[in-house]
Amino acid sequence: MSRSLLHKSIIALLFVLAAPFAKAACELEITAPDTLAFDQTVLEVDRSCETVKLTLTHTGQLGKNVMGHNWVLSNESDVTGIANDGFNAGLDNDYVTPGDARVLAYTKIIGGGEKTSIEFSLAGLDASEYTYFCSFPGHWTVMKGVLKIS
Ligand code: ZN
Numbered sequence: 001m002s003r004s005l006l007h008k009s010i011i012a013l014l015f016v017l018a019a020p021f022a023k024a025a026c027e028l029e030i031t032a033p034d035t036l037a038f039d040q041t042v043l044e045v046d047r048s049c050e051t052v053k054l055t056l057t058h059t060g061q062l063g064k065n066v067m068g069h070n071w072v073l074s075n076e077s078d079v080t081g082i083a084n085d086g087f088n089a090g091l092d093n094d095y096v097t098p099g100d101a102r103v104l105a106y107t108k109i110i111g112g113g114e115k116t117s118i119e120f121s122l123a124g125l126d127a128s129e130y131t132y133f134c135s136f137p138g139h140w141t142v143m144k145g146v147l148k149i150s
Contacts, residue, residue, distance in 0.1 A: 025044075025045060026045065026049035026050075026051065027054075028043050028045060028054045029055045030054070031056070031057040031058070031059050032057075032060070032134070032143070033059045033060045034060030034062050034067050035060075036139050038071075041145040041146065042145055042148065043132070043147045043148070044148045044149075045149055046150065047122060047150060050121070052120055052121075053118070053119045054118055054119075056069065056115065056116050057114075057115045058110045064110055065111070067111065067112065068091065068111055069139070070094055070108060070134055071106065071133075071134065072103060072134070074133075075102070075131065076129075079144070082096070082135060083140040085097045085100065086100075091109060094106070094108045094135075095136055105118060109136065128148060129146050129148055130146070131147070132144060133145075
């Protein structure tokens, strides 16, 4: 085996070994019950992820019109503006203004027993921390957490 081929083989082996870990780090799961809280206030994702898959599960029983939850990602400084505008956008728009450029990623609003997933790119998300929150009216002030990209 030539030195070059050996080198390539080692790289290939390392890639195979690293793959399961990379996959795990690029998939996030978060849940919320019939109260105003996510089960995690910190999520971490690896910057090397091409896309991040996030799954939100509503473990409660109440309908989305009374205890709806979503997952919205933005800069901390944009949370209040997004939420206020989202209130006007209403449930039909998942309490997110269509085309709101401050929103970096978001899921639809779901009710008890439902689950939803999104995939988003980390391209352009150059900061190390972003805020995630539920934009349902009244929830966003307390129902939030930090997404760390490292
Ligand atoms: Zn909520």
